[in-house]
Amino acid sequence: MYILLALIGACVLGIAAHYLIGGRxxxxxxxxxxxxxxxAAAIYTGMQWLGxxxxxxxxxxxxxxGSVLIAAAATVAIVAVRRxxxxxxxxxxxI
Structure with missing residues (x-):
């Protein structure tokens, strides 16, 4: 059940990162x-399996x-590729 807290936290911070990163x-x-x-789901599960x-x-x-930082970096990369x-x-x- 604790994984839900991690998922909700990552999603909320991901929404905040969406609005903070340019190129929306x-x-x-x-x-x-x-x-x-x-x-967040993959990292949480993997770390749980590791004990x-x-x-x-x-x-x-x-x-x-960690998941939000990686997602922000991926978003910046997506925007750069799109530009x-x-x-x-x-x-x-x-044109």
Missing amino acids: ELRGVAVTPAIATAL VGEDSIWLWLASVL RSDASARAALG
Whole structure:
């Protein structure tokens, strides 16, 4: 049941990261929160399998904050790729 706390926390922080990162018009509104939530589930589960207990701060830091940081980096990368592809499409069209 504690995994739900990690997932909700990662999703909420992912929503905040969506609004803090520029280029919102170039990606979907659910991209960053979805990446953060999926990563939080994978990290939490993996650390539980490795024997880290729910009372460990490292489980919570890695699953909630770590997943949001990785999701933010992925979002920045998505925006950069989209800007480059848009620029090359404009150049190809002569706009």
